[in-house]
Amino acid sequence: MNSELKELFEIKQEDKDKDKKISKPTDQNIKKHITTRLAVFILGTICFVIAIMEGKGVWEEIAFLIYMALFHAIWLLFIIIEALVLHCNKKLTLRNTNLIFILVLVLTYFISGIFLFGFA
Template sequence: MNSELKELFEIKQEDKGKEKKTGKITDQNVKKHIATRLAVFILGTICFVIAIIEGKGGWEEVAFLILMAIFHAIWLLFIIIEAVVLHSKKKLALRDTNLIFILVLVLTYCISGIFLFGFA
């Protein structure tokens, strides 16, 4: 009877090991993932806005606007690459989070472009 209990216990341990290896949503912390990406994006934007406000005038603000656009483009590229990597690692919840984040960023850029450059 003791050997039967050991066999049952070993089967339960194998099942627990398989759950950890499959990469289910439980080991993908979506809230932390979103918070990290938003924090970098918002802090970068705030720093550039402060630099633009503190600018001496003239071309300095334009240069900071161009640098901020480059920062946003590189950040968007990073998120796209990360989504591809997460897809290959079968972390679908985090990949979907990145895809939603990409969609929101692109919509924000389009709306900003409309307001900056007109409806033409």
Template sequence: MNPELRELFEIKQEDKEKDKKISKVTDQNVKSHITTRLAVFILGTICFVIAINEEKGGWEEIAFLIFMAIFHGLWLLFIIIEAVILQRKKKFILRNINLAFILILLLTYFISGIFLFGFA
């Protein structure tokens, strides 16, 4: 386009390049990605804590603990697979969020293991 016409219509090339960078970040839906993963983690953790604090004993409590451990294990597997897929799609912000959730889940199990079994 002619520079005179650009000035006349106030068209700037730099704005389009900035918009492309911004659209890449907003294309990744960071807020919804965090809220859904956080909601699943909090719900699973609350149920797991309730199961641990039950003092009834018996097979029901053990079954509930096993169920919640399987739930967290499957969720961890899902997050790992999703992180690999996001790496391939070059969505690095969402991949980093998943890696943070993996770290949080592993730390949660490590800390609960210390409190329950006294590893420290």
């Protein structure tokens, strides 16, 4: 009876080792990752634009514009920190997605700054 239990235990042990070798961390869903980041960014921007349009004076609109700029800056900082964490966790595809997202945001801010402030 003991030898039979040993055989069963060894078989189970081999199955666990095979599962560990076969299963690789493939939880890097790029579509879901970029969709959530873009959704937060776009919804935040839309909410601030609505608040700016509903502003009752120039100073209130400028205040909402400053709040929107702060929101974008904090969101960009969050994406940069997340890229560093993803790099440490060896999730390179998600890190690269974040780096591309950062590049697009910085280029968008740069082009917006040119149009707003006329740095030509």
